Amino acid sequence: MTGLEVVASAVGGLLLAWLVVDRTVRVSVRAWLVIPLAYLLSPIDLVPDFVPVLGWLDDALVVVIALRFVVRSAGADALLRHWLGSPGGLRALCRVAGVTLPSRAPQSVAPGR
Template sequence: MDWWQVVLGVLAGVLVVYVVLLGLLWAYARRHPDTVSAREALRLLPDVVRLVKRLAGDGSLPRGVRIRLGLLLVYLASPLDLVPDVVPVIGYADDAVVVALVLRSVVRAAGPGALDRHWPGSPTGLELVRRLAGVSAAGPA
């Protein structure tokens, strides 16, 4: 087998994984239309980043939760995304979906009170983040 065949095989594998991830992103967005829109999530981005940093630094949270939050910060800071941010609307929507998935995981592991304790923004913003994390007024969704 030549080196170029190996390179083509690896590139084809990466392309398949990319397409599968995009399909999962699309399926998730269609299954959860009641969550926060991408536009709303973008407005919250600075407060959400501060929230994630505060949660990641909270020693009372389980280590696995803090690791996920740290990886989320790396993903948000990275120029590499599932969908490049230069693509209108969808470019930022993948970031919002990844944030929603991680926040839902945090709420399952640490409880919705962790969001309330560490939220740096307005009460309206907290309500949007609670929706993004799948937490209703009555508790986790």
């Protein structure tokens, strides 16, 4: 894992951690953050991990679907409040998740914590 990937993982992990404890985000949305974790920790997989490529692909698919739902449901305001990465990273996340940033979104995102 490169240094950039480590930083990206840390920023994404912090975003998810802040969304879990944010009381303005609905409980049902926060509960969706548990699904990928439970699936990844479970010994039961749709495709066993020892199957090359496909074993990890099902894990990635579950994580991507759950995170996309969480990001879309939490909304742009929650993302703006908790985003610790670069403005370009936030725009990329919103583009992938299908979230529209409000026009008042700052060009440089300051850490919320």
